[in-house]
Amino acid sequence: xxxxxxxVGGGVIGGGWAARFLLNGWDVAVFDPDxxxxxxxxxVIANARRSLPSLYDKRLPDEGKLTFHNDLTEAAKGAxxxxxxxxxxxxxxxxxxxxxxxxxxxxTVIGSSxxxxxxxxxxxxxxxxxxxxxxxxxxxxxxxxxxxxxxxTARAAEILRSIGMFPLTVRKEIxxxxxxxxxxxxxxxxxxxVKDGIATTEEIDEAIRMGFGLRWAQxxxxxxxxxxxxxxxxxxxxxxxxxxxxxPWTKLMDVPEFTDELVDLIAGQSDDQSxxxxxxxxxxxxxxxxxxxxxxxxxSGSGAGGVLVAHEKALANAEPxxxxxTVDRQIPQSWTDYNNHMNEAxxxxxxxxxxxxxxxxxxxDADYIASGKSYFTVENHLRYLDELKAGERLTVTTQVLQGExxxxxxxxxxxxxxxxxxxxxxxxxxxxxxxxxxxxPPPPEVEEKLTAxxxxxxxxxxxxxxxxxxxxxG
Amino acid sequence: xxxxxxxVGGGVIGGGWAARFLLNGWDVAVFDPDxxxxxxxxxVIANARRSLPSLYDKRLPDEGKLTFHNDLTEAAKGAxxxxxxxxxxxxxxxxxxxxxxxxxxxxTVIGSSxxxxxxxxxxxxxxxxxxxxxxxxxxxxxxxxxxxxxxxTARAAEILRSIGMFPLTVRKEIxxxxxxxxxxxxxxxxxxxVKDGIATTEEIDEAIRMGFGLRWAQxxxxxxxxxxxxxxxxxxxxxxxxxxxxxPWTKLMDVPEFTDELVDLIAGQSDDQSxxxxxxxxxxxxxxxxxxxxxxxxxSGSGAGGVLVAHEKALANAEPxxxxxTVDRQIPQSWTDYNNHMNEAxxxxxxxxxxxxxxxxxxxDADYIASGKSYFTVENHLRYLDELKAGERLTVTTQVLQGExxxxxxxxxxxxxxxxxxxxxxxxxxxxxxxxxxxxPPPPEVEEKLTAxxxxxxxxxxxxxxxxxxxxxG
Numbered sequence: 010x011x012x013x014x015x016x017v018g019g020g021v022i023g024g025g026w027a028a029r030f031l032l033n034g035w036d037v038a039v040f041d042p043d044x045x046x047x048x049x050x051x052x053v054i055a056n057a058r059r060s061l062p063s064l065y066d067k068r069l070p071d072e073g074k075l076t077f078h079n080d081l082t083e084a085a086k087g088a089x090x091x092x093x094x095x096x097x098x099x100x101x102x103x104x105x106x107x108x109x110x111x112x113x114x115x116x117t118v119i120g121s122s123x124x125x126x127x128x129x130x131x132x133x134x135x136x137x138x139x140x141x142x143x144x145x146x147x148x149x150x151x152x153x154x155x156x157x158x159x160x161x162t163a164r165a166a167e168i169l170r171s172i173g174m175f176p177l178t179v180r181k182e183i184x185x186x187x188x189x190x191x192x193x194x195x196x197x198x199x200x201x202x203v204k205d206g207i208a209t210t211e212e213i214d215e216a217i218r219m220g221f222g223l224r225w226a227q228x229x230x231x232x233x234x235x236x237x238x239x240x241x242x243x244x245x246x247x248x249x250x251x252x253x254x255x256x257p258w259t260k261l262m263d264v265p266e267f268t269d270e271l272v273d274l275i276a277g278q279s280d281d282q283s284x285x286x287x288x289x290x291x292x293x294x295x296x297x298x299x300x301x302x303x304x305x306x307x308x309s310g311s312g313a314g315g316v317l318v319a320h321e322k323a324l325a326n327a328e329p330x331x332x333x334x335t336v337d338r339q340i341p342q343s344w345t346d347y348n349n350h351m352n353e354a355x356x357x358x359x360x361x362x363x364x365x366x367x368x369x370x371x372x373x374d375a376d377y378i379a380s381g382k383s384y385f386t387v388e389n390h391l392r393y394l395d396e397l398k399a400g401e402r403l404t405v406t407t408q409v410l411q412g413e414x415x416x417x418x419x420x421x422x423x424x425x426x427x428x429x430x431x432x433x434x435x436x437x438x439x440x441x442x443x444x445x446x447x448x449x450p451p452p453p454e455v456e457e458k459l460t461a462x463x464x465x466x467x468x469x470x471x472x473x474x475x476x477x478x479x480x481x482x483g
Numbered sequence: 484x485x486x487x488x489x490x491v492g493g494g495v496i497g498g499g500w501a502a503r504f505l506l507n508g509w510d511v512a513v514f515d516p517d518x519x520x521x522x523x524x525x526x527v528i529a530n531a532r533r534s535l536p537s538l539y540d541k542r543l544p545d546e547g548k549l550t551f552h553n554d555l556t557e558a559a560k561g562a563x564x565x566x567x568x569x570x571x572x573x574x575x576x577x578x579x580x581x582x583x584x585x586x587x588x589x590x591t592v593i594g595s596s597x598x599x600x601x602x603x604x605x606x607x608x609x610x611x612x613x614x615x616x617x618x619x620x621x622x623x624x625x626x627x628x629x630x631x632x633x634x635x636t637a638r639a640a641e642i643l644r645s646i647g648m649f650p651l652t653v654r655k656e657i658x659x660x661x662x663x664x665x666x667x668x669x670x671x672x673x674x675x676x677v678k679d680g681i682a683t684t685e686e687i688d689e690a691i692r693m694g695f696g697l698r699w700a701q702x703x704x705x706x707x708x709x710x711x712x713x714x715x716x717x718x719x720x721x722x723x724x725x726x727x728x729x730x731p732w733t734k735l736m737d738v739p740e741f742t743d744e745l746v747d748l749i750a751g752q753s754d755d756q757s758x759x760x761x762x763x764x765x766x767x768x769x770x771x772x773x774x775x776x777x778x779x780x781x782x783s784g785s786g787a788g789g790v791l792v793a794h795e796k797a798l799a800n801a802e803p804x805x806x807x808x809t810v811d812r813q814i815p816q817s818w819t820d821y822n823n824h825m826n827e828a829x830x831x832x833x834x835x836x837x838x839x840x841x842x843x844x845x846x847x848d849a850d851y852i853a854s855g856k857s858y859f860t861v862e863n864h865l866r867y868l869d870e871l872k873a874g875e876r877l878t879v880t881t882q883v884l885q886g887e888x889x890x891x892x893x894x895x896x897x898x899x900x901x902x903x904x905x906x907x908x909x910x911x912x913x914x915x916x917x918x919x920x921x922x923x924p925p926p927p928e929v930e931e932k933l934t935a936x937x938x939x940x941x942x943x944x945x946x947x948x949x950x951x952x953x954x955x956x957g
Binding site for chain 1: 618626649664669670672681684686687688691692695698703721746747750753762765771777778782783790822823826834849859860885892920949950951954
């Protein structure tokens with residue numbers, strides 16, 4: 010049964026929550042008195058549609074239904090998750106969360122996006138709510154800080170994992186939870202540096218993204234320092250660097266006065282740095298970068314990459330059809346090139362993924378490869394019949410042309426969103442022993458499944474384009 | 484003429500500097516009294532060899548010569564850059580930098596890796612040195628903070644750019660420069676969180692790398708917040724969030740006492756988090772992640788990706804030979820797959836890069852494409868003859884099989900480090916008008932260059948494997 014999320018308060022954060030649920034197949038009901046809410050949330054969802062599916066090499070579920078409501082009761086009705094993202098005023102949060110607690114069923118998660126308030130503050134007037142604090146862009150960044158009743162946060166964590174997020178349950182409530190304490194410490198220091206003319210906003214951004222920002226994105230703070238300690242470990246690192254904490258450069262800890270001059274200085278520098286791009290362009294740049302980096306982390310499974318791997322495993326494989334559907338996914342921006350269409354190498358990447366999936370279908374899966382057997386590709390022939398664009402749906406169906414002994418010849422049809430064949434790939438593989446790297450026949454349980462496919466496919470016509478050489482006419 | 488760097492003080496930082504210079508073609512002379520110096524620096528360089536070249540899609544220059552010296556004068560002789568990375572004790576720095584100033588020629592850059600001392604402190608006893616503060620791993624992270632005399636830092640910046648780094652010149656000297664002030668602020672906050680039992684070291688790492696760490700790696704602090712401000716810009720963001728600075732959660736700014744209990748608590752948690760991996764394994768994981776993320780950023784040119792793009796442009800194109808060499812590079816780890824060899828799609832990626840380079844050779848370069856003309860691939864045939872491994876050198880030579888009118892048929896030979904053909908790719912392209920997306924003949928200046936190649940190559944034998952279909956015998 011389709012699950013339902015109720016989003017109370019739109020804007021960038023509420024819109025991000027809406028997109029995350031919607032693109033994971035949930036119905037989403039939005040309540041927001043802002044007359045611009047529908048437009049604003051629509052823009053966030055448009056951003057999400059072009060980036061979130063690009064993280065995965067499988068298709069996300071069909072989108073749920075998105076509705077907008079003027080009546081809170083109607084929006085909240087039957088919701089499995091209600092997320093409050095109204096402005097950070099405690100009396101407003103009390104009122105909204107109190108109302109929602111009355112409307113919600115006892116099993117509904119009521120989450121607050123608050124970055125500053127503790128659950129004891131939110132629930133001081135009887136509301137049943139937990140902190141579920143996200144990070145912008147909510148549709149891409151996995152982190153959600155959960156704080157509050159252990160039973161409620163455990164239930165929330167399970168749901169969050171099912172929509173590809175990473176719940177971090179905070180052990181004790183504390184002002185600003187965890188991440189925002191760090192952000193605040195850095196922000197404070199950055200304001201001093203700008204105010205004292207040590208660095209501009211752009212120079213500070215470079216100091217972060219050219220150096221430790223890259224370290225933190227994949228390992229965080231302590232694991233990075235553990236490496237710095239070398240073989241002697243964390244204790245050695247702390248012995249070496251711990252005492253620095255008492256050096257003069259850590260004494261500068263009072264808060265700079267937030268004068269108009271400081272605001273103008275920073276806003277002016279930020280304009281100089283980035284004015285050539287609109288916020289919408291900056292958002293797309295950020296999202297493309299995040300998608301590219303997170304896809305890179307899938308390879309090792311580190312950090313956000315591990316979350317993607319786990320979520321992708323939980324996504325449904327394509328449904329069987331006349332020919333097995335071996336790929337079903339959205340084309341990521343990173344697959345396109347200077348000709349503004351999918352680059353030729355990624356046609357082969359999609360075809361290789363289809364081969365991988367077909368191997369799984371005949372039992373030559375990851376465990377099988379770990380046991381020391383696999384297939385190696387010896388030849389590929391690709392015909393490029395039509396352009397494919399970023400954001401398009403791509404499906405691949407696979408026909409077995411030959412499957413006997415150590416030989417396996419497959420024919421992949423790459424189809425665009427309308428089911429039109431945009432490319433074909435004929436591929437010949439040999440079964441190999443990974444120890445000797447020499448070819449050998451597969452064991453009977455694999456060969457049986459392969460020959461069963463091959464036999465079923467003998468009744469099909471030889472595909473247009475099979476058995477051809479490059480440039481062959483007619 | 485080969486340039487020379489003198490590295491004074493080995494360890495992780497000195498070794499990183501050595502690797503950065505060496506792999507960019509510099510001779511490197513190391514002075515370090517530690518009897519283990521050669522082993523330790525060797526390990527860092529081994530890490531660098533498997534990761535730094537993977538950032539680029541062109542080959543780095545031939546490595547320079549690495550020597551170890553017991554005599555500082557000999558090590559420093561004729562050096563264009565001397566880098567001091569001895570322990571952070573001011574009297575020791577005074578002594579070493581004073582000696583180096585006497586030995587160095589007036590044009591030699593004398594850089595100190597100090598993270599804490601200001602140039603006025605370093606030079607208080609007459610040394611001529613600047614701060615050139617790197618970030619671990621020095622062979623991958625581009626950032627170098629330069630502080631000191633404007634003439635000296637300008638000269639240093641030019642050299643750093645030539646070895647693929649990003650010099651950030653700090654406007655005024657200040658304790659700890661820029662980045663370490665942020666690291667220190669976060670470190671202080673993290674110590675409190677662990678001490679107070681709010682989060683473990685692992686949870687803190689997750690709070691960073693699942694959220695804002697990903698943002699910072701590509702945009703830094705201010706550009707991220709600019710987006711958060713939305714269309715209303717940075718000023719709006721500051722109006723909204725500036726006042727938070729006076730909230731109670733920013734008051735926690737005194738330094739936690741560095742007791743044995745705190746050290747044991749943190750070291751113990753870090754062990755629990757990462758003990759299953761050795762430091763060497765953690766380093767390789769970190770490096771593979773950094774390479775993957777930085778390669779992803781090349782696509783947009785953001786942050787470290789922009790540095791790579793600029794440096795790669797400055798790298799030499801492959802030398803012409805009998806057949807044009809269209810690719811010359813090292814195979815990155817990210818190109819390998821579960822069979823522990825280069826994945827089939829990346830053979831095509833290398834072949835596509837060879838096609839791109841050949842297009843440049845006939846004048847169909849980036850400007851040409853921007854003017855609205857290009858070539859589209861319509862067919863590829865790949866034969867996989869041998870496995871290729873991460874870290875191997877890969878070269879591609881290209882033979883023109885057909886080049887007339889709108890048709891261009893190329894044959895790429897993909898060769899391993901020994902010059903053995905590991906794969907061939909036959910590729911057919913059509914010249915297109917990017918506006919209509921329809922094929923059309925190229926302009927005479929392109930066609931002439933193409934036909935000149937085609938004519939020169941008619942005397943060559945038809946390559947083994949050309950004009951064949953998949954599975955063809957003999």
